[in-house]
Amino acid sequence: MSTGTEPALRVADLHVRYGGSTAVRDVSFHIDGGEVFGLVGESGSGKSSVCAALMRLLPPGGSLRATAIEFGGRDLSRASERDMRAIRGKGIALVPQKPMTSLSPTTPVGRQLRWYLGERLDSAQTQQMLISIGLRAVLDRPGDLPSRFSGGQLQRLLIAIAALTHRPALLLADEPTTTLDATVQAQVLRLLLAVRAEVGSAMLYVTHDLAVIAQVADRIGVMYGGRLVEVAPVAELFAAPRHPYTRALIAAMPSAWIEGRPLRPIPGSAAGANRTDGCPFAPRCPHADTICQETMPTAVMAGAAMVRCHHAEVTV
Amino acid sequence: MNAMLEVAGLRKQFLLDGGSSWWGHRRPPVTVTAVDEVSFSVDSGTVLTVVGESGCGKTTVARMLVGLEQPSSGVIRVDGITLSGRRTTAQTGLIQMVSQNPWSALNRRRSIGHALEQPLLVHRPGATKAERARRIGEMLDRIGLAHSYLGKWPRQVSGGELARVVLARALLAEPKVIVLDEPTASLDASVKATVVSLLLDLRTELGLALVLITHEIPVARWMADQAAVMYLGRFVETGPAREVLHRPTHPYTRLLLDSVPHAAAGEPGGGPGRRIPEPGGEVPSAVAVPSGCAYHPRCPHRADTCTASIPPLIVHNGHPVACHRTAHLDLTPRRDRVAQHSEPDSGTAVAGAGQDPRGD
Amino acid sequence: MVFLLIATAGQFVGDPYRLVTMGPEAPSWQHWFGTDNLGRDVFARTASGAGTSLLISVGAILLGLILAFPLGLLAGYHQGRRVDGAIMRTLEGVQALPMLVFVMFMLSLMSTTPVHLGPVTLGMEAKLILGIGLGFVPFFARVARAATLVEMQEDYVAGLRVVGVRPRTILLSEISVNVLPPVLVQACLATAIAIFAEGGLSFLGLGVAPPKPTLGNIIGQSGSQIIEGMWWYAALPGLVMVVGILGFNLLGDALTESALGPRVGEERE
Amino acid sequence: MLAVLRKRVTNMVVVVFLVISGMFFLLHLAPASPANQLPPAVAADPQALAEYRASLGLDRNIFIQYWNYLTGLLRGDFGRSLYDHSSVLTSIGRALPVTLELGLLAGVGSMVPGILLGIWAAVRRGEWVDGAARVVTVLSLSVPAYWLAVLSLLFVGQRYPDLLPSAGGFVRFTEQPIANLQVLLLPSFVLGLGTFALVARALRASLTEVMSADYVGFAAAMGMPRRRLLGRVAVRNAIIPTLTVMGVLLGGLISGTVLVESIFAIPGLGHLMVTAYLRGDYPLALGCSLVTAAIFLGLNLIVDLLNHLVDPRTLPGRQAPTGAKGAAG
Amino acid sequence: STPDISARVAERHKDGILQVGIDTAPSNINPLDSGAERTRWISEAVVETLYAYDKDHRSVPLLAAGEPEISADGLTWTIRLRDGITWHNGDPLTAEDVVATLKHMVNLSSGSEWVTYMIGYLQSFTALDRLTVRIGLARPYGLLRSHLTNMPIGHHDHVDRKDAMLGTGPFKLDRYVPGQSFTLSAYAGYHGPKPALSGIQYTVFADGATRLVSLKQGKIDLVTAVPYEHLASIQANKDLRVTIAEAPLDILCYVNFGQEPFNDENFRRAVAVATDRAGVVSRVFGNQGKPGQGPIGPAELGYDPELKVYSPAPDLELAKRYLAKAATKQRSFTITIGTSGTVRNIATVLAAGWAQIGITANIEQVSGGEWSNRLVGRKYEMILELFQSGFTAGPANYIALAPADPANVLSFHYDNPELTRLTATVWQTTDDAERAAALRRMNRILTEEMIIFPPAYPPLIIAQRRETTPVDPNGLRLSRIAPHTLSFAS
Ligand SMILES: Nc1ncnc2c1ncn2[C@@H]1O[C@H](COP(=O)(O)OP(=O)(O)OP(=O)(O)O)[C@@H](O)[C@H]1O
Numbered sequence A: 001m002s003t004g005t006e007p008a009l010r011v012a013d014l015h016v017r018y019g020g021s022t023a024v025r026d027v028s029f030h031i032d033g034g035e036v037f038g039l040v041g042e043s044g045s046g047k048s049s050v051c052a053a054l055m056r057l058l059p060p061g062g063s064l065r066a067t068a069i070e071f072g073g074r075d076l077s078r079a080s081e082r083d084m085r086a087i088r089g090k091g092i093a094l095v096p097q098k099p100m101t102s103l104s105p106t107t108p109v110g111r112q113l114r115w116y117l118g119e120r121l122d123s124a125q126t127q128q129m130l131i132s133i134g135l136r137a138v139l140d141r142p143g144d145l146p147s148r149f150s151g152g153q154l155q156r157l158l159i160a161i162a163a164l165t166h167r168p169a170l171l172l173a174d175e176p177t178t179t180l181d182a183t184v185q186a187q188v189l190r191l192l193l194a195v196r197a198e199v200g201s202a203m204l205y206v207t208h209d210l211a212v213i214a215q216v217a218d219r220i221g222v223m224y225g226g227r228l229v230e231v232a233p234v235a236e237l238f239a240a241p242r243h244p245y246t247r248a249l250i251a252a253m254p255s256a257w258i259e260g261r262p263l264r265p266i267p268g269s270a271a272g273a274n275r276t277d278g279c280p281f282a283p284r285c286p287h288a289d290t291i292c293q294e295t296m297p298t299a300v301m302a303g304a305a306m307v308r309c310h311h312a313e314v315t316v
Numbered sequence B: 001m002n003a004m005l006e007v008a009g010l011r012k013q014f015l016l017d018g019g020s021s022w023w024g025h026r027r028p029p030v031t032v033t034a035v036d037e038v039s040f041s042v043d044s045g046t047v048l049t050v051v052g053e054s055g056c057g058k059t060t061v062a063r064m065l066v067g068l069e070q071p072s073s074g075v076i077r078v079d080g081i082t083l084s085g086r087r088t089t090a091q092t093g094l095i096q097m098v099s100q101n102p103w104s105a106l107n108r109r110r111s112i113g114h115a116l117e118q119p120l121l122v123h124r125p126g127a128t129k130a131e132r133a134r135r136i137g138e139m140l141d142r143i144g145l146a147h148s149y150l151g152k153w154p155r156q157v158s159g160g161e162l163a164r165v166v167l168a169r170a171l172l173a174e175p176k177v178i179v180l181d182e183p184t185a186s187l188d189a190s191v192k193a194t195v196v197s198l199l200l201d202l203r204t205e206l207g208l209a210l211v212l213i214t215h216e217i218p219v220a221r222w223m224a225d226q227a228a229v230m231y232l233g234r235f236v237e238t239g240p241a242r243e244v245l246h247r248p249t250h251p252y253t254r255l256l257l258d259s260v261p262h263a264a265a266g267e268p269g270g271g272p273g274r275r276i277p278e279p280g281g282e283v284p285s286a287v288a289v290p291s292g293c294a295y296h297p298r299c300p301h302r303a304d305t306c307t308a309s310i311p312p313l314i315v316h317n318g319h320p321v322a323c324h325r326t327a328h329l330d331l332t333p334r335r336d337r338v339a340q341h342s343e344p345d346s347g348t349a350v351a352g353a354g355q356d357p358r359g360d
Numbered sequence C: 001m002v003f004l005l006i007a008t009a010g011q012f013v014g015d016p017y018r019l020v021t022m023g024p025e026a027p028s029w030q031h032w033f034g035t036d037n038l039g040r041d042v043f044a045r046t047a048s049g050a051g052t053s054l055l056i057s058v059g060a061i062l063l064g065l066i067l068a069f070p071l072g073l074l075a076g077y078h079q080g081r082r083v084d085g086a087i088m089r090t091l092e093g094v095q096a097l098p099m100l101v102f103v104m105f106m107l108s109l110m111s112t113t114p115v116h117l118g119p120v121t122l123g124m125e126a127k128l129i130l131g132i133g134l135g136f137v138p139f140f141a142r143v144a145r146a147a148t149l150v151e152m153q154e155d156y157v158a159g160l161r162v163v164g165v166r167p168r169t170i171l172l173s174e175i176s177v178n179v180l181p182p183v184l185v186q187a188c189l190a191t192a193i194a195i196f197a198e199g200g201l202s203f204l205g206l207g208v209a210p211p212k213p214t215l216g217n218i219i220g221q222s223g224s225q226i227i228e229g230m231w232w233y234a235a236l237p238g239l240v241m242v243v244g245i246l247g248f249n250l251l252g253d254a255l256t257e258s259a260l261g262p263r264v265g266e267e268r269e
Numbered sequence D: 001m002l003a004v005l006r007k008r009v010t011n012m013v014v015v016v017f018l019v020i021s022g023m024f025f026l027l028h029l030a031p032a033s034p035a036n037q038l039p040p041a042v043a044a045d046p047q048a049l050a051e052y053r054a055s056l057g058l059d060r061n062i063f064i065q066y067w068n069y070l071t072g073l074l075r076g077d078f079g080r081s082l083y084d085h086s087s088v089l090t091s092i093g094r095a096l097p098v099t100l101e102l103g104l105l106a107g108v109g110s111m112v113p114g115i116l117l118g119i120w121a122a123v124r125r126g127e128w129v130d131g132a133a134r135v136v137t138v139l140s141l142s143v144p145a146y147w148l149a150v151l152s153l154l155f156v157g158q159r160y161p162d163l164l165p166s167a168g169g170f171v172r173f174t175e176q177p178i179a180n181l182q183v184l185l186l187p188s189f190v191l192g193l194g195t196f197a198l199v200a201r202a203l204r205a206s207l208t209e210v211m212s213a214d215y216v217g218f219a220a221a222m223g224m225p226r227r228r229l230l231g232r233v234a235v236r237n238a239i240i241p242t243l244t245v246m247g248v249l250l251g252g253l254i255s256g257t258v259l260v261e262s263i264f265a266i267p268g269l270g271h272l273m274v275t276a277y278l279r280g281d282y283p284l285a286l287g288c289s290l291v292t293a294a295i296f297l298g299l300n301l302i303v304d305l306l307n308h309l310v311d312p313r314t315l316p317g318r319q320a321p322t323g324a325k326g327a328a329g
Numbered sequence E: 001s002t003p004d005i006s007a008r009v010a011e012r013h014k015d016g017i018l019q020v021g022i023d024t025a026p027s028n029i030n031p032l033d034s035g036a037e038r039t040r041w042i043s044e045a046v047v048e049t050l051y052a053y054d055k056d057h058r059s060v061p062l063l064a065a066g067e068p069e070i071s072a073d074g075l076t077w078t079i080r081l082r083d084g085i086t087w088h089n090g091d092p093l094t095a096e097d098v099v100a101t102l103k104h105m106v107n108l109s110s111g112s113e114w115v116t117y118m119i120g121y122l123q124s125f126t127a128l129d130r131l132t133v134r135i136g137l138a139r140p141y142g143l144l145r146s147h148l149t150n151m152p153i154g155h156h157d158h159v160d161r162k163d164a165m166l167g168t169g170p171f172k173l174d175r176y177v178p179g180q181s182f183t184l185s186a187y188a189g190y191h192g193p194k195p196a197l198s199g200i201q202y203t204v205f206a207d208g209a210t211r212l213v214s215l216k217q218g219k220i221d222l223v224t225a226v227p228y229e230h231l232a233s234i235q236a237n238k239d240l241r242v243t244i245a246e247a248p249l250d251i252l253c254y255v256n257f258g259q260e261p262f263n264d265e266n267f268r269r270a271v272a273v274a275t276d277r278a279g280v281v282s283r284v285f286g287n288q289g290k291p292g293q294g295p296i297g298p299a300e301l302g303y304d305p306e307l308k309v310y311s312p313a314p315d316l317e318l319a320k321r322y323l324a325k326a327a328t329k330q331r332s333f334t335i336t337i338g339t340s341g342t343v344r345n346i347a348t349v350l351a352a353g354w355a356q357i358g359i360t361a362n363i364e365q366v367s368g369g370e371w372s373n374r375l376v377g378r379k380y381e382m383i384l385e386l387f388q389s390g391f392t393a394g395p396a397n398y399i400a401l402a403p404a405d406p407a408n409v410l411s412f413h414y415d416n417p418e419l420t421r422l423t424a425t426v427w428q429t430t431d432d433a434e435r436a437a438a439l440r441r442m443n444r445i446l447t448e449e450m451i452i453f454p455p456a457y458p459p460l461i462i463a464q465r466r467e468t469t470p471v472d473p474n475g476l477r478l479s480r481i482a483p484h485t486l487s488f489a490s
């Protein structure tokens, strides 16, 4: 799908702070038009914060700083709130994480669908589209509250809203399937990709599940402790992970557990990874030495890939 | 070998208030059969995994096993002792549970030490304070937690550690069977591995029988000796985990396994959407279970017989499967399914196999 | 807290009954809050009154808590069963009367004179404590019941049951520690209301009778004096009362936002 | 909905019955007796006392009295005042409209600005508006109504005499609407202040919470215009907890009328009730209390029904027992 | 803004209605039941008595056609009524009405205050004809004339009603809102001179300040129960007129003789001497009124201006000496008071005074019903209340003295044969001079023996706007405001 043209989004040096603590530091990446960019990392590594920052919808107390967030020829980090409002939903749309709580719980789904789609809801084309993604039930029972639908149905509904309302150039999906079980997750993923293909948008897909991202992403960024430690095309990442954390993560993912081989959990815990100096992964890294403790490695480019590790060459 | 846990014909029905319409017309109450005709047995030192879709009744089975829910019918036997009605203190000690979310499994305003003391207070009423402290200390050593954790509050402890505390609490009751209801679902990948290893070690060490309920097929595959696949309250396929979870027979099991995303190291990254299976239709509601084989509306192999009667568990392809259409199934494994296993181990009794569950 | 300070100062400041001047005098260094028409020191009266008001309101809240907490736990524990129904209907009955009306009713039951119950003599303060305290029972009990219901759904309750801990033990030693904090937060806010109520009753002449000062009756008596320019009569004791209520309100707010509050910062996904 | 209504009304009747019975027996066991109202020299005479009690029917068996009272109630007879033997129902009938008017004025006058301020503060969270709203509401909550009443009566009343109760007694709305509203202005302000503050605070709190809910986040992320976001999504959901507080607030309002009416000499139910209790006029006190309780319960019922309307999830049986119960947690 | 207010008042006066601000309204508005000022200040213009006071406070016929005929043994009184008098409902006044009224007043269950006076004396009442009433007495009753002068006559259908006020007076009650307001209008069929006013409106302003503000702002013309502490500011206001009168307004002040500490004469003496009479006058009554001596005040029959047993300021040294001699070791007692603010103030000042000689007086305030319970049950050590009797006893206050008589139901255990004898004289003699002398003697005994020693004689104060004619101070001595005699000064 990657067309290699003008990037849909270019993020340079994004920082996100909550009060005194920095949750995201020095994050730079780009997403090409029509590309699916995956963002993985442990819980608390700052993935959601990146998403919210792109939307400029950080929770109260959160603030962002960036050299640039280029989108559609505009710098979102400097756009006015009013401009942002015009961009949200239209230029960039969000597929939320928790389908069960992302629709107003007291208003029937039919009415909510109309809030977003407006008259378009009545067009045969839209109706056909909704039915084709298995939302006949919603069209049949528009008077029912969201709580009467299943998570899978709601998630599909949300995807339809996010993608169909304005056909956005960029879709942000922040762990849209974590709360769904495997078969439903598969359904939703499939739908998401289908819709994206139809609308032609680029997508930022956030998850902590490497197995999922392997199925959807073109390129993957790995976050740890608020930093982007590695970016690589999906095949390259799994075939030859450069960063020790990426390697550990791949080894620890359940679908990679290989019978007969002992499990290899990452030693230590991610607590305190948001430190200011040094490599965030250093305390848990088997290759760490003093330089890792003291200075944050710079980004090293290797073809389409990027890695931030002092020992990238050594460890490959 | 004796089965440590035996369950036969377990069924649970919930009566839901039908509610009333706007005009005050009362609707009749609705019966939900959350669990139906569930039979299995687990030997000591082995793991049985129950997998299945969300809402298919896995948790209900677990709750019945530990006595939080009274079965509508069926028998639960642990170590030859039938557990029914109100359990005695001794009986509660036999079978323990570790629940899904470690953060909510402990009282947030009681120290970890307090939590660990509870099973001893109940099951060893004679023990002195010192004796209890000694036992707790031993247990902490066993699960690999520092003794300093006793004074901590649940919120000061990470998820992986908390999961261990919950396990320790269950173990202190000295059970024969432990039911694990999605023990790793809320844990990060790296922590998951730690907890899983610990569980397997303990099983061997203490000769426990484990019932593992999970969504995560990889975890199930890794841990289980026996597997049962559940669909809308019924077991549709049971047998050795190596077979069921690697060479599935029932169409639903296949869909389930195919749905599991996996990206093994070294495997070339497919393009987006490459290996995501065809969506298999809507998950039906437990209130309106489809007639006949509950899976038939989603099944690509369905035939008229499927709507007519509920298929019994019949040995096919080496283990019991509840499907009318087994003969017509294409049993060649999918290309990308990881299917490396040794001889199916056949000694274990799989309850429900061979016996006709219902003559209809 | 200024209020507590003034209330304790009251024990030392001076005699609230002494006639220190010949007539009303404006606030001065000698008499911070001035003196009233009988020549009594308003500050001494305010201080002593604040003490009484505090005693009554805190006493009432404590009484309410002691009665309501077990009731709420019990009702919550037996939710939907007969015990719950009986408790809740009774409490609803009590609650059907607005607070002030209920206390008026209670007071009228006890007459204005001390009631002698064997060796115990219930003075007006005790009666107010009883009346206001009982008035708060339904409120606290509801909070406790609701919190109990929430707690009963928690996994740890099921966990303890599985371990074999007896239901009663779970209720008393596990659920209760979680139910208490939200109730305490409400109690703090309720103390403000109790000061209010005591004042209101005394103001109406139903509470502690003057010349024994309480904030309410000082304000109640002061009414007609302001007109003659004697603003300090009502204004200053009133301010003290405002400060007191403010204090409890702010404390309640602070507690709501702190760890004691309804599980802030403790929920994880 | 009708079933809910039916159930709630039955419940309410049970509660009212409990209140009646409880109050009746307790009051009759109370130490105070209507005979206290006799001139001391008469009361000191045992024969006079006995005859007086007999004339009030107080010498009869308590259960018979209770039965008579109950059957009287069913016939709409609330008994007669011990003082002037006037019909309790008539007195209440005269006082009730005044209280209802005052309550309505205070209620609307406090809730509407309270809701607006609550929304404003929540939307501008952390800004000066929010801070100011916090100060204003906490202060409003902390100022006792009667103190404020005393001050306002004198300071405002001196300057604008028309705001004070006028000679010739209270003017009713039906007689002189303008004068009536003028006279009620100050009392309803004093009365509504606390409610205003509580509504504002409750709404601010719940709106703040709702604003951080996923569904508001989603709507915002979809670029829904701010106003619509607030109205359709945020406030609608935030008003629900406020509605449940409303029941308590109404109780506060009714309690407040008792004080405010006494201070401003408004011939409403609260005033009547205080007088009745102060004098020990039990039939009147009982009648007033019952009516107050009934009003209070009725209002709560309305609040509950409103709650069901705004939040259909609370209707029993409306929640779907569908198979996929959601994968929360 | 005085002209402003005057204009407002003038505008208001066009309707000829006098606006009166009162502090409290009776709930039982039957004037036959209560002689309390709060009832009678409203009923004054509505109901009438058989006899009435002339300006020299002598009893002269009003509804009666002449002096009563008294039988030789004094036990039968025959009274003829004036003909042609009608009730406000148009019915003629007949002997039936008087009989019904008297019956009501001896009916124990009526709850009427008059029962106290009548029971034991009045025996039978008969209407001899349409206009003649005969009253039969059980024993001679000299006070009867006084009662007939003070006791209103009610319509025979209305005597037992507590929610109606029907009379023969110049004004009739049109409507009232309990506890709120009373609207009176001139009765066209009145038998006497036509009043200048077309109506009188009483409005309750429970709060003294509001009452005064309304007066100052011209919303009302006259207020009763002027708060003493506001006296100075009203007197300073040129628009207002204040009438201060000595009246039969008593501070009831009894001590329980039957028990410690007041059974101890020296203790009693110490308390009496240490009483801060000047303090009460200055702090409570705004320097109006007089320091008290005995139970009979300056406006009452039997007052003795010569009697000066106590100095206005407390004599602490003397008091301490008495106290040292006291046999009782008790140094504290309880003062039981009602809910009136004035009484509370008095008690407060008194307690502060007694504190100076080391006696603690605990003030216990109880509601009205409970107060009378205490009095009746003798459950008090010292009991205090304000009491007005002008409408039942005229220029005297017999009730205030009654408890000193051991035979009285309210007796506080004081037993003095001379006093008992004097009491009988007071009640039975028909000779006013003899009665006055007996009262004077009683007063002296009670004062010197420290039996009843009210701290002060309070003044009666009425404030009104200058746009109305002044109230008659002479009437005020008997508590009468007589609003129906007022008019607007144009
Ligand atoms: N509103 C907030 N206020 C303060 N800190 C926050 C806030 N939201 C997130 N953080 C902190 O910022 C860091 C990054 O959080 P973020 O939610 O972006 O992580 P994540 O990678 O999305 O985690 P998860 O996988 O759990 O969703 C964490 O340390 C978190 O505690």
Ligand SMILES: Nc1ncnc2c1ncn2[C@@H]1O[C@H](COP(=O)(O)OP(=O)(O)OP(=O)(O)O)[C@@H](O)[C@H]1O
Residues within 6 Å of the ligand: B014, B015, B016, B032, B033, B034, B053, B054, B055, B056, B057, B058, B059, B060, B061, B286, D321, D322, D323, D324, D325, D326, D327
């Ligand atoms: N107490 C109850 N009352 C009514 N229905 C219930 C009750 N508990 C469970 N159910 C229903 O029984 C069915 C099985 O629920 P259960 O929780 O056992 O599923 P599960 O397989 O554990 O699902 P999940 O994977 O989401 O945890 C569901 O349809 C559920 O709605």
Ligand SMILES: [Mg+2]
Residues within 6 Å of the ligand: A047, A048, A049, A174, A175
């Ligand atoms: Mg996240």
Ligand SMILES: [Mg+2]
Residues within 6 Å of the ligand: B058, B059, B060
């Ligand atoms: Mg479950």
